[in-house]
Amino acid sequence: MNNALILIIEDEPEIAEIIGTYMAREGFRVIAAGDGIVGLAHHLRLRPDLVVLDIKLPGQDGYEVLAAIRRRGDTPVIMVTALAEDLDKLQALRIGADDYVVKPFNPLEVVARAKAVLRRTMGRGGGEQVLRVGPLAVDPQAYRAAVETLAGPVTLDLTRTEFRILAHMAASPGRAFERSELVDACLPEGEALDRTVDSHVSNLRRKLTAAGAGGLLTGVRGVGYRLDNADGWADGWAHG
Structure with missing residues (x-):
């Protein structure tokens, strides 16, 4: 899991750098995109293990990006945003987000949640039956x-x-x-x-x-x- 590739789609470079730095300290590989179009291109080309996705993005917003990712498959997604209303959370979850972190946040919390999501999605054993x-x-x-x-x-x-x-x-x-x-x-x-x-x-x-x-x-x-x-x-x- 520590070698997992994390795609950060965030239009604020400082925030993307902070998240990326903390992820890299834990052994994750990191790539960043400043808007939804570039983020989706990275997602299609690199097949990341997890996406950290902002909602307020130029061009395509985070909801649109999340919907596009879900049409492609089940890549886990953590939403990171300043929107704290329950309706915003519910909308993200309905579209298929795996978790939701509200700004301002502790970068260690984002890392911890990423690990938890990856454990759920990557850590399934081979003995599970239908x-x-x-x-x-x-x-x-x-x-x-x-x-x-x-x-x-x-x-x-x-x-x-x-x-x-x-x-x-x-x-x-x-x-x-x-x-x-x-x-x-x-x-x-x-x-x-x-x-x-x-x-x-x-x-x-x-x-x-x-x-x-x-x-x-x-x-x-x-x-x-x-x-x-x-x-x-x-x-x-x-x-x-």
């Missing part, structure tokens, strides 16, 4: 989830956070998960809003329903959410 709940199959290594139907598998188009929540719950089918546990296990550090979990779960339920498995993810009054096969899905569907 998780199956009724017609749902979740592959943690391939970052793929699909619902088996009579017409064949339907792949779910999930954000990174939606996938984390689904995989976390699929590992213990039938168990009721509290919102606070889902926050700690699946959401970026420092983003501890219960309504954020509700928003992600609502999107998950909508996507599962559209794929034909709407009964799998249910609410548990006074607790949180549960993923199980209680509605009597045929277990054979999940195995083709």
Whole structure:
């Protein structure tokens, strides 16, 4: 992990230099871009392991850059910005940010969060198996989830956070998960809003329903959410 390549997209050279210096001290390789267009070009050419992305950028703003990165794949992204409103955080998370740091910040905090995100995205062992709940199959290594139907598998188009929540719950089918546990296990550090979990779960339920498995993810009054096969899905569907 210490040799990971970090792409910093930040239009203030002093801030980019500070973040880059602290990252380099920890053994990371660093490259910087001063605007979104150059940043996306670096991302396409260099395939960084993590992107540190400002929102207020000339030309394309950080939200547009993040959306473009997400269309290309699952490169982890930490947003670094002066915008501290919950709506700004929620928008970044909905688009697919992995974490969110508000200026002014301690550079050591940015490094610590980068390490945490990289541990989550790079540190998966080789022993993880496909998780199956009724017609749902979740592959943690391939970052793929699909619902088996009579017409064949339907792949779910999930954000990174939606996938984390689904995989976390699929590992213990039938168990009721509290919102606070889902926050700690699946959401970026420092983003501890219960309504954020509700928003992600609502999107998950909508996507599962559209794929034909709407009964799998249910609410548990006074607790949180549960993923199980209680509605009597045929277990054979999940195995083709």
